[in-house]
Amino acid sequence: MRTRILRAALPIFAAHGERAVIDDFIRAADIARGTFYNHFRSTQALLEATQQWLENDLILSIQGEIAGFANPADRVGMGVRWWLRRARQDPAWCAFTVRLRHHGELVERQVRADLRDGLARSVFHFASVDVARDQLVGTVQETMYRMTQRAVSLRHVDDVARTVLRALGTSPAMVEAVVARPLGRMRRPALSVAVRD
Amino acid sequence: MRTRILRAALPIFAAHGERAVIDDFIRAADIARGTFYNHFRSTQALLEATQQWLENDLILSIQGEIAGFANPADRVGMGVRWWLRRARQDPAWCAFTVRLRHHGELVERQVRADLRDGLARSVFHFASVDVARDQLVGTVQETMYRMTQRAVSLRHVDDVARTVLRALGTSPAMVEAVVARPLGRMRRPALSVAVRD
Amino acid sequence: MRTRILRAALPIFAAHGERAVIDDFIRAADIARGTFYNHFRSTQALLEATQQWLENDLILSIQGEIAGFANPADRVGMGVRWWLRRARQDPAWCAFTVRLRHHGELVERQVRADLRDGLARSVFHFASVDVARDQLVGTVQETMYRMTQRAVSLRHVDDVARTVLRALGTSPAMVEAVVARPLGRMRRPALSVAVRD
Amino acid sequence: MRTRILRAALPIFAAHGERAVIDDFIRAADIARGTFYNHFRSTQALLEATQQWLENDLILSIQGEIAGFANPADRVGMGVRWWLRRARQDPAWCAFTVRLRHHGELVERQVRADLRDGLARSVFHFASVDVARDQLVGTVQETMYRMTQRAVSLRHVDDVARTVLRALGTSPAMVEAVVARPLGRMRRPALSVAVRD
DNA sequence: AATGAATGAGACTTCATTCAT
DNA sequence: CATGAATGAAGTCTCATTCAT
Numbered sequence: 001m002r003t004r005i006l007r008a009a010l011p012i013f014a015a016h017g018e019r020a021v022i023d024d025f026i027r028a029a030d031i032a033r034g035t036f037y038n039h040f041r042s043t044q045a046l047l048e049a050t051q052q053w054l055e056n057d058l059i060l061s062i063q064g065e066i067a068g069f070a071n072p073a074d075r076v077g078m079g080v081r082w083w084l085r086r087a088r089q090d091p092a093w094c095a096f097t098v099r100l101r102h103h104g105e106l107v108e109r110q111v112r113a114d115l116r117d118g119l120a121r122s123v124f125h126f127a128s129v130d131v132a133r134d135q136l137v138g139t140v141q142e143t144m145y146r147m148t149q150r151a152v153s154l155r156h157v158d159d160v161a162r163t164v165l166r167a168l169g170t171s172p173a174m175v176e177a178v179v180a181r182p183l184g185r186m187r188r189p190a191l192s193v194a195v196r197d
Numbered sequence: 198m199r200t201r202i203l204r205a206a207l208p209i210f211a212a213h214g215e216r217a218v219i220d221d222f223i224r225a226a227d228i229a230r231g232t233f234y235n236h237f238r239s240t241q242a243l244l245e246a247t248q249q250w251l252e253n254d255l256i257l258s259i260q261g262e263i264a265g266f267a268n269p270a271d272r273v274g275m276g277v278r279w280w281l282r283r284a285r286q287d288p289a290w291c292a293f294t295v296r297l298r299h300h301g302e303l304v305e306r307q308v309r310a311d312l313r314d315g316l317a318r319s320v321f322h323f324a325s326v327d328v329a330r331d332q333l334v335g336t337v338q339e340t341m342y343r344m345t346q347r348a349v350s351l352r353h354v355d356d357v358a359r360t361v362l363r364a365l366g367t368s369p370a371m372v373e374a375v376v377a378r379p380l381g382r383m384r385r386p387a388l389s390v391a392v393r394d
Numbered sequence: 395m396r397t398r399i400l401r402a403a404l405p406i407f408a409a410h411g412e413r414a415v416i417d418d419f420i421r422a423a424d425i426a427r428g429t430f431y432n433h434f435r436s437t438q439a440l441l442e443a444t445q446q447w448l449e450n451d452l453i454l455s456i457q458g459e460i461a462g463f464a465n466p467a468d469r470v471g472m473g474v475r476w477w478l479r480r481a482r483q484d485p486a487w488c489a490f491t492v493r494l495r496h497h498g499e500l501v502e503r504q505v506r507a508d509l510r511d512g513l514a515r516s517v518f519h520f521a522s523v524d525v526a527r528d529q530l531v532g533t534v535q536e537t538m539y540r541m542t543q544r545a546v547s548l549r550h551v552d553d554v555a556r557t558v559l560r561a562l563g564t565s566p567a568m569v570e571a572v573v574a575r576p577l578g579r580m581r582r583p584a585l586s587v588a589v590r591d
Numbered sequence: 592m593r594t595r596i597l598r599a600a601l602p603i604f605a606a607h608g609e610r611a612v613i614d615d616f617i618r619a620a621d622i623a624r625g626t627f628y629n630h631f632r633s634t635q636a637l638l639e640a641t642q643q644w645l646e647n648d649l650i651l652s653i654q655g656e657i658a659g660f661a662n663p664a665d666r667v668g669m670g671v672r673w674w675l676r677r678a679r680q681d682p683a684w685c686a687f688t689v690r691l692r693h694h695g696e697l698v699e700r701q702v703r704a705d706l707r708d709g710l711a712r713s714v715f716h717f718a719s720v721d722v723a724r725d726q727l728v729g730t731v732q733e734t735m736y737r738m739t740q741r742a743v744s745l746r747h748v749d750d751v752a753r754t755v756l757r758a759l760g761t762s763p764a765m766v767e768a769v770v771a772r773p774l775g776r777m778r779r780p781a782l783s784v785a786v787r788d
Numbered sequence: 789a790a791t792g793a794a795t796g797a798g799a800c801t802t803c804a805t806t807c808a809t
Numbered sequence: 810c811a812t813g814a815a816t817g818a819a820g821t822c823t824c825a826t827t828c829a830t
Contacts, residue, residue, distance in 0.1 A: 001814075019215070021799060032816040037801065039814095101342075131356045134343060135364065138335030146331060159328045167332065167364030198789085219825060229791040234826070236789095395793075413609070415820060426795040431822065433793095495736075525750045528737060529758065532729030540725060553722045561726065561758030592810085613804060623812040628805070795827075806816075 002039045005029045009050050014095030018047070047100070054093065055104035061086065063110065065186065072118030073170050077161045077178035079114070080140060084157040085183060087144050098144045103137060111136060118168065125169030135167050199236045202226045206247050211292035215244070244297070251290065252301040259283065260307065262383070269315030270367050274358045274375035276311070277337060281354040282380060284341050295341045300334065308333060315365065322366030332364050396433045399423045403444050408489030412441070441494070448487065449498035456480065457504065459580065466512030467564050471555045471572035473508070474534060478551040479577060481538050492538045497531060505530060512562065519563030529561050593630045596620045600641050605686030609638070638691070645684065646695040653677065654701065656777065663709030664761050668752045668769035670705070671731060675748040676774060678735050689735045694728065702727060709759065716760030726758050 008029035012020045022043060026036050040046040065082045069075045087094035096102075115132050118124035126132045143160050146152060158179045165175045205226035209217045219240055223233050237243045262279045266272045284291035293299070312329050315321035323329045340357050343349060355376050362372045402423035406414045416437060420430050434440040459476045463469045481488035490496075509526050512518035520526045537554050540546060552573045559569045599620035603611045613634055617627050631637045656673045660666045678685035687693070706723050709715035717723045734751050737743060749770045756766045 022801090023799080033801085034803080034817065035815050037803095038816095042800080126360065127356045128353065130343065131340070131353065131360050134339035134357070135332070135336045135360050138337070138339030139332040139364075140335070142331035142335030142338070143328075146327065156325065156328065159324045160331070163323065163328050163332050163364050166366070167336075167360050169363070218823085230826090231792065231828080232790050235791095240825075416822085417820080427822085428796065428824080429794050432795095436821080520754065521750045522747065524737065525734075525747065525754050528733035528751070529726070529730040529754050532731070532733030533726040533758075534729070536725035536729030536732070537722070540721065550719060550722065553718045554725070557717065557722050557726050557758050560760070561730075561754050563757070612802085624805090625807080625813065626811050629810060634804075791828105791830080793828095793830105795825100797823105797825095799823075800821080802818105802820080804816100804818095807812105807814095809812080809814105 001031070001035070005031070005036065005039055005046070006050055006053055009046055010096055011092040013047065013050060014092045014099060017099040050096070051100070051102050051104070054096070054102070055106060058104055059106060061186070063106075071123065071174075072114045072121060073123050073165060073168075073174050073178055074181070075114045076111075076118065076136070076168070077165050077170075077175070078181060079110075080136070080161045080164055081157060081179075081183060082186065083140060084143060084147075084152075084160060085154070085186060087147055088152065088154075088157070089186070091148070094144050095148045098141065098148055101141075115168070118170075123170060123174070126167075132168055136164050139164050139167075198228075198232070202228065202233065202236055202243070203247055203250055206243055207293055208289040210244065210247060211289045211296060214296040247293070248297070248299050248301070251293070251299070252303060255301055255304060258383070260303075268320065268371075269311045269318060270320050270362060270365075270371050270375055271378070272311045273308075273315065273333070273365070274362050274367075274372070275378060276307075277333070277358045277361055278354060278376075278380060279383065280337060281340060281344075281349075281357060282351070282383060284344055285349065285351075285354070286383065288345070291341050292345050295338065295345055298338075312365070315367075320367060320371070323364075329365055333361050336361055336364075395425070395429070399425070399430065399433055399440070400444055400447055403440055404490055405486040407441065407444060408486045408493060411493040444490070445494070445496050445498070448490070448496070449500060452498055452501060455580070457500075465517065465568075466508045466515060467517050467559060467562075467568050467572055468575070469508045470505075470512065470530070470562070471559050471564075471569070472575060473504075474530070474555045474558055475551060475573075475577060476580065477534060478537060478541075478546075478554060479548070479580060481541055482546065482548075482551070483580070485542070488538050489542045492535065492542055495535075509562070512564075517564060517568070520561075526562055530558050533558055533561075592622075592626070596622065596627065596630055596637070597641055597644055600637055601645075601687055602683040604638065604641060605683045605690060608690040641687070642691070642693050642695070645687070645693065646697060649695055649698060652777070654697075662714065662765075663705045663712060664714050664756060664759075664765050664769055665772070666705045667702075667709065667727070667759070668756050668761075668766070669772060670701075671727070671752045671755055672748060672770075672774060673777065674731060675734060675738075675743075675751060676745070676777060678738050679743065679745075679748070680777070682739070685735050686739050689732065689739055692732075706759070709761075714761060714765070717758075723759055727755050730755055730758075 005025065009020075009025055012024045012028050016024060020043065022033065022036060025043070025046065026033055029036075036046075040049060062079065062082050066075050066079050069078060087097070111133055112129060115124065115126075115129050115136075119126065119129070124132070139160060143152070143157075161179055162175055165178060166172075170178075202222065206217075206222050209221045209225050213221060217240070219230070219233060222240070222243065223230055226233075233243075237246065259276065259279050263272050263276050266275060284294070308330055309326060312321065312323075312326050312333075316323065316326070321329070336357060340349070340354075358376055359372055362375060363369075367375075399419065403414075403419055406418045406422050410418060414437065416427065416430060419437070419440065420427055423430075430440075434443060456473065456476050460469050460473050463472060481491075505527055506523060509518065509520075509523050509530075513520065513523070518526070533554060537546070537551075555573055556569055559572060560566075564572075596616065600611075600616050603615045603619050607615060611634070613624070613627060616634070616637065617624055620627075627637075631640065653670065653673050657666050657669050660669060678688070702724055703720060706715065706717075706720050706727070710717065710720070715723070730751060734743070734748075752770055753766055756769060757763075761769075
């Protein structure tokens with residue numbers, strides 16, 4: 001039942017953000033008012049639980065996909081590609097992440113670690129990890145916002161990856177090598193609510 | 198009186214976003230409840246008026262600063278530098294823009310025109326105007342969000358400009374030439390509420 | 395309007411005690427829900443305001459009636475008689491006081507001062523001020539409870555005064571002297587809601 | 592199980608009065624929600640059962656203690672002393688009785704019978720049985736309320752008995768004779784939850 | 789215009805009770 | 810019987826908006 005509520009909550013938060021009200025959730029999950037409160041203390045608690053759920057889900061999906069890459073350029077570039085691929089496939093997740101501006105702590109750590117690693121290995125060349133992080137996260141966010149407005153091609157996604165890598169000072173050859181990698185089939189995320197593509 | 202309400206509303210929207218309530222505004226402007234409704238039909242109307250006001254203000258401030266540059270790299274790079282300089286000086290405006298996700302239509306047009314112009318003149322090299330726009334806007338947004346959390350140096354601002362220009366495929370020499378330009382003193386924006394720097 | 399709410403609240407508290415709900419008050423005062431909250435933060439606040447109001451009212455009514463007596467037996471005995479007379483006249487006040495168990499701080503102080511004074515002057519003879527106070531207050535309370543169930547004669551009221559004074563060790567002659575005093579007409583209490591007698 | 596719930600309910604009612612909620616009871620009795628309703632139709636039914644239980648308990652304890660006295664002054668005076676002794680020993684029972692204002696019908700009958708008997712035998716001298724009853728019950732109630740606030744000495748209890756008897760018109764010698772009787776050890780009441788003294 | 793009391797729809801949360809296992 | 814999740818009526822409080830002065 002808790003999962004049922006969470007599953008129903010994701011598209012609601014995606015659609016209405018923090019303005020979502022209890023009635024939205026109980027209508028979407030088709031449960032009674034009291035049932036909601038048997039599982040979540042408040043809508044705020046539901047939001048936090050949903051974010052936590054997404055966070056855990058990310059560990060299983062995105063991080064898993066890039067675990068095999070040693071090259072930071074691969075990790076960052078493929079991470080961006082997988083992330084945006086997933087955003088295309090799961091519009092509710094995409095809209096949720098965009099609306100709530102949620103960057104999970106784990107993702108944050110992963111990104112900064114990869115950026116620092118790439119700098120240390122001279123794969124990347126930039127002056128500030130903070131700026132590099134803001135460029136990467138900001139570009140991806142803005143692309144996701146675009147996705148909530150209209151469909152975006154996979155080629156567009158690859159261009160985003162190119163742009164991000166180039167901004168980090170990656171060599172053009174390496175940029176193309178990363179983008180040339182096949183994406184294959186993504187493990188279906190556990191929380192996926194609606195899928196297209 | 199209308200200006201008085203608008204001036205008071207900006208920091209309120211900046212602090213509370215769309216969750217701001219009418220009491221916040223009338224307390225900040227020190228007016229009666231009914232007076233508010235003599236000037237604005239609703240809080241939504243106030244929000245729109247505030248956004249419109251910022252938009253007009255931008256024409257007078259940011260656009261005016263870069264009007265003299267013919268080179269698209271200068272226009273984009275100096276635009277970013279002036280924009281972020283202003284965000285540093287006017288935390289309320291910065292927070293408002295970040296919270297409400299407002300990109301004025303005029304700014305949007307300006308950015309796309311400069312990007313297309315740079316591409317046509319081979320000052321920039323990128324595959325997609327949309328991606329370039331998302332990179333530029335996303336990076337600036339994320340930097341502004343950072344500013345709402347803690348102070349950011351002018352050097353940081355310049356690094357952001359460098360990163361954006363590099364991602365657009367500007368030559369390293371031109372990037373440095375843009376960043377080397379002095380910023381001078383900014384015309385005080387009409388709506389500025391609090392200033393530091 | 396505040397007075398209107400208070401005036402309407404008294405019989406509601408009298409009838410339902412602390413279980414009274416907002417709807418009871420707004421129906422009784424014939425006002426909108428929001429109007430209530432413009433004047434009182436909560437029902438608890440209304441209860442406290444009502445008690446405070448009664449307390450202030452008591453200063454003007456009961457205390458005023460016994461201000462002229464120097465003899466503690468007169469003060470206590472006439473106080474009891476006036477108090478219970480008033481309880482007869484104002485059933486709402488009576489029921490309120492019984493249900494909420496409210497002994498105003500001022501009344502409390504008055505009673506203890508008179509008891510101590512009577513002891514010092516050898517008008518009263520008892521071992522403990524606490525016990526004397528409990529006897530006086532308890533007997534009056536129980537009589538008021540009786541009044542909420544059925545009508546009580548003025549003769550009954552006088553018998554209560556006799557009993558209380560006797561328990562305090564007052565001489566029989568003085569007891570009768572106190573009860574023999576005429577009560578006269580009571581100043582109409584400001585908050586009186588319903589009157590009989 | 593029914594007894595287990597009752598035993599757990601007493602201190603809950605004592606602490607929260609009628610505002611006690613079902614969760615309080617099931618938590619205190621460490622049972623499931625449904626189990627409660629297998630034994631009591633509602634919380635109101637639990638309250639009534641608890642009151643009935645106390646009533647029956649009183650027959651076994653207080654009434655038993657004074658059964659041997661023929662003199663109404665002894666019956667009333669020793670009844671008060673035993674009653675208040677018990678209130679000291681069993682704070683939960685004391686608080687329950689004070690909060691819920693419960694006067695068992697059996698106690699009521701007992702008191703009135705003793706008062707009438709004393710009047711008939713000229714042991715007591717008062718004008719009205721009702722007033723005498725109110726004085727007795729009120730004084731004891733108020734003393735019990737005092738006990739819920741702070742500890743009270745056995746000497747205080749005896750002073751209460753003295754005061755009550757004196758108010759009933761008992762001769763001073765008889766008052767002292769009653770109070771001089773030893774109280775001995777009280778039969779442990781079946782429902783006693785916590786004991787001090 | 790400015791005022792601010794009144795309004796009432798709407799949101800949140802609690803809690804007594806039911807019911808299938 | 811014991812269990813505990815589900816239920817929904819009932820209550821609290823907020824806040825955008827109206828309106829008479």
